[in-house]
Amino acid sequence: MITRRQLIKTGMAGSVVLLAAGFLAAPQPDLPTASQDHHVFLQAGDEQIIRSLAPVMLGMAGLPLPDIVRGVDVAIRNLLPAVQQELRQLFDLLGNRWGRRWLAGVHGPWVQATPDDLAAFLRRWQQSPLLLLRSGYQALHALINAAWFGNPASWAALGYQQPQQVMGLLP
Amino acid sequence: MSLPDPVAEGVASGWRVLDGAAQTQDLQLTCDVLIIGTGAGGGMTAEVLAQAGLDVLMVEEGALRTSRDFRLLEAKAYPELYQESASRKTADKAINILQGRTVGGSTTVNWTSAFRTPPDTLNWWGERYGLKGLNPPAMAPWFDMAEARLGIADWQTDPNPNNSVLERGCQALGLKHGRIRRNVRGCWNLGYCGMGCATNAKQSMLVTTIPGALQHKAGLLSRARVERLLPAADGKSLLGAEGRLLAADGHSLNGRQFSIKARHVVLAAGAIGSPAILLRSELGGGQVGKRTFLHPVVISGAVMPQRIEPYNGAPQTVYSDHFMHTQPLDGPLGYKLEVPPVHPLLMGVTLSGFGQETTSLMQQLPHLNVMLALLRDGFHPDSQGGQVRLRKDGSPELDYPLNDVLWDGVRRSWLTMAELQFAAGARQVLVLHEQASLQSSWQATREQIMQLPLKPLLARVVSAHVMGGVAMSSQPEQGVVDEYGRHWQLRNLSVIDGSVFPTSIGANPQLSIYAFALRAAHQLRDALKA
Ligand SMILES: Cc1cc2nc3c(=O)[nH]c(=O)nc-3n(C[C@H](O)[C@H](O)[C@H](O)COP(=O)(O)OP(=O)(O)OC[C@H]3O[C@@H](n4cnc5c(N)ncnc54)[C@H](O)[C@@H]3O)c2cc1C
Numbered sequence: 001m002i003t004r005r006q007l008i009k010t011g012m013a014g015s016v017v018l019l020a021a022g023f024l025a026a027p028q029p030d031l032p033t034a035s036q037d038h039h040v041f042l043q044a045g046d047e048q049i050i051r052s053l054a055p056v057m058l059g060m061a062g063l064p065l066p067d068i069v070r071g072v073d074v075a076i077r078n079l080l081p082a083v084q085q086e087l088r089q090l091f092d093l094l095g096n097r098w099g100r101r102w103l104a105g106v107h108g109p110w111v112q113a114t115p116d117d118l119a120a121f122l123r124r125w126q127q128s129p130l131l132l133l134r135s136g137y138q139a140l141h142a143l144i145n146a147a148w149f150g151n152p153a154s155w156a157a158l159g160y161q162q163p164q165q166v167m168g169l170l171p
Numbered sequence: 172m173s174l175p176d177p178v179a180e181g182v183a184s185g186w187r188v189l190d191g192a193a194q195t196q197d198l199q200l201t202c203d204v205l206i207i208g209t210g211a212g213g214g215m216t217a218e219v220l221a222q223a224g225l226d227v228l229m230v231e232e233g234a235l236r237t238s239r240d241f242r243l244l245e246a247k248a249y250p251e252l253y254q255e256s257a258s259r260k261t262a263d264k265a266i267n268i269l270q271g272r273t274v275g276g277s278t279t280v281n282w283t284s285a286f287r288t289p290p291d292t293l294n295w296w297g298e299r300y301g302l303k304g305l306n307p308p309a310m311a312p313w314f315d316m317a318e319a320r321l322g323i324a325d326w327q328t329d330p331n332p333n334n335s336v337l338e339r340g341c342q343a344l345g346l347k348h349g350r351i352r353r354n355v356r357g358c359w360n361l362g363y364c365g366m367g368c369a370t371n372a373k374q375s376m377l378v379t380t381i382p383g384a385l386q387h388k389a390g391l392l393s394r395a396r397v398e399r400l401l402p403a404a405d406g407k408s409l410l411g412a413e414g415r416l417l418a419a420d421g422h423s424l425n426g427r428q429f430s431i432k433a434r435h436v437v438l439a440a441g442a443i444g445s446p447a448i449l450l451r452s453e454l455g456g457g458q459v460g461k462r463t464f465l466h467p468v469v470i471s472g473a474v475m476p477q478r479i480e481p482y483n484g485a486p487q488t489v490y491s492d493h494f495m496h497t498q499p500l501d502g503p504l505g506y507k508l509e510v511p512p513v514h515p516l517l518m519g520v521t522l523s524g525f526g527q528e529t530t531s532l533m534q535q536l537p538h539l540n541v542m543l544a545l546l547r548d549g550f551h552p553d554s555q556g557g558q559v560r561l562r563k564d565g566s567p568e569l570d571y572p573l574n575d576v577l578w579d580g581v582r583r584s585w586l587t588m589a590e591l592q593f594a595a596g597a598r599q600v601l602v603l604h605e606q607a608s609l610q611s612s613w614q615a616t617r618e619q620i621m622q623l624p625l626k627p628l629l630a631r632v633v634s635a636h637v638m639g640g641v642a643m644s645s646q647p648e649q650g651v652v653d654e655y656g657r658h659w660q661l662r663n664l665s666v667i668d669g670s671v672f673p674t675s676i677g678a679n680p681q682l683s684i685y686a687f688a689l690r691a692a693h694q695l696r697d698a699l700k701a
Pocket of ligand 1 (some may be wrong): 207208209210211212213230231233269270271272274275276277278280281282283284287365395396397398439440441442445448487513635636637652660665667668669670678679680681682684
């Protein structure tokens with residue numbers, strides 16, 4: 001019988017990856033770090049992935065991580081069930097020890113990964129020859145950017161503000 | 172003082188408006204004409220038929236949101252007003268699609284650019300598809316009528332500095348360009364059209380034809396998703412349609428269903444939406460969903476020395492069609508150049524790259540010019556568009572493969588945009604591709620563009636113009652509907668929306684849909700009144 005590990009190593013092409021994600025779901029998660037927030041879609045392990053990746057994706061320290069995690073959760077909640085399912089597979093894959101190690105190339109648990117490890121992972125998937133990994137990167141990119149730049153707390157640093165002549169007239 | 176909300180006032184005054192989310196029982200309704208979808212096609216049709224005294228019922232999957240709900244906030248607008256929270260994607264996820272999902276459809280969130288269908292497109296339809304009735308002189312009165320109804324006119328205000336970049340670049344390089352007409356009345360020049368117009372200046376279906384229909388006793392059922400059309404036993408006509416009511420979150424089911432009996436059904440759920448309903452109803456036929464077009468869009472960003480605040484001021488007021496008419500229509504893809512509104516969330520999601528470099532570019536947002544090239548798909552023999560299909564759960568998905576003929580257009584249009592931006596004084600330019608980096612000269616940018624691998628999910632490709640999938644034809648075998656949108660097999664079904672076009676339009680499509688809808692709706696009115 002093929003072991004999980006072999007499956008991941010050999011199943012690197014095309015949609016086999018997503019299939020593998022289904023197999024890999026749940027049984028061997030990274031230890032979640034304690035989380036007080038309750039989210040609708042994101043589980044504790046997913047939350048840690050977002051917390052680790054957001055500062056590297058956004059190239060910034062001092063981000064309000066709980067807000068970003070919440071923003072990602074809200075964004076996903078508003079997606080189609082079929083798309084949510086794909087994201088579930090993505091997070092399960094990344095949250096699984098073997099998926100993290102062999103597909104993301106991140107050796108230690110997400111909470112311990114260094115910014116360099118995380119940037120290397122993002123770059124690898126962004127530039128991957130496999131469409132599926134590129135789409136995984138793009139999903140993380142879109143969710144984290146939407147969660148941050150949709151949040152008015154990000155606007156001052158951009159020099160952006162809403163048009164004052166009308167804001168006061170809104171209900 | 173607070174801003175008036177005439178639609179909310181109309182509802183309060185007793186318009187026949189039902190919210191699916193508020194229903195505690197299944198609904199069984201009847202009407203003369205059931206209109207599925209309330210966007211450009213559905214809105215226009217509803218007003219014409221209701222004014223003629225027909226009993227019209229509009230059904231819309233999205234919620235009824237009005238100007239008081241529009242807060243110039245992307246994080247609120249996208250989930251509430253757009254299909255799939257503005258992140259609908261093609262099957263391989265390579266193209267991000269913007270489409271509306273609210274009363275008024277995409278017209279509630281569109282950017283107000285109004286172009287008549289280019290004559291070469293109409294002539295092509297006549298020659299290639301036998302659609303002789305849609306020739307430019309025959310269409311002119313319908314364009315006139317749509318323009319008068321929606322206040323479409325020259326935009327007298329100066330372009331915002333973001334659009335001026337395109338104008339200056341075209342002047343410097345000697346490229347043909349022009350100003351864009353807009354469907355607005357009393358516009359405040361804010362630049363937030365994409366989040367719903369808070370001042371009701373945009374003459375979308377939400378504030379024009381839908382109120383016009385409701386004032387003539389039409390009904391509106393929102394948060395109601397049509398699942399399928401109901402064929403009559405003879406297989407040659409429809410009894411009506413049925414579907415499910417949605418909950419207050421706009422997505423989950425409220426547990427109740429609806430069924431509507433109608434003398435005539437107008438399918439106006441937009442491209443992707445209309446073919447999906449036909450497919451779910453197993454009324455597909457071989458053609459349904461095929462040849463769906465997008466005007467695939469590629470993007471170039473530029474850092475300007477001066478502050479241009481690209482988020483302020485009317486979006487898309489300058490265009491260039493220089494590269495639309497320099498090649499044969501079915502040759503290498505032509506492209507139209509425009510300048511979109513730029514806001515933080517959509518920009519953050521759309522910019523390529525990540526990390527510090529990208530962040531420092533975002534932090535120059537007030538200096539950022541963004542230019543678009545819309546590729547004219549559907550004319551070249553290798554540009555066959557995409558195909559709408561159903562997922563297991565019945566939701567639609569568009570499979571739109573990116574091929575060589577498209578990539579060729581992508582590279583040419585990047586080159587044009589970068590050259591234009593430098594000619595207009597840009598300090599740095601970045602074409603949106605995961606391997607591109609900011610360049611400080613036209614020369615260096617050109618070299619980089621020539622090297623970029625053209626692959627899905629490396630090049631950023633987006634679309635706000637979904638067209639086709641339920642094509643018009645002059646012969647039943649060649650399409651799904653005739654040139655009035657009448658279904659070739661089902662005698663009381665019409666399709667009146669952007670899905671009927673046999674190719675892309677080659678210009679922003681709203682006015683094409685309005686004019687086609689007026690023509691189809693007047694024909695339908697006469698037939699139903701006879
Ligand atoms: C952000 C944005 C900017 C744009 N800018 C411009 C512009 O500047 N100029 C221009 O010309 N065009 C623009 N467009 C495009 C233009 O608005 C559309 O082409 C046009 O509105 C399409 O009309 P339609 O009737 O085909 O569909 P839509 O207007 O999309 O309406 C279809 C409606 O049907 C509903 N529906 C779908 N499925 C179902 C179902 N099963 N049951 C019930 N209801 C359903 C949808 O919710 C939607 O409200 C823009 C579009 C977007 C999204």
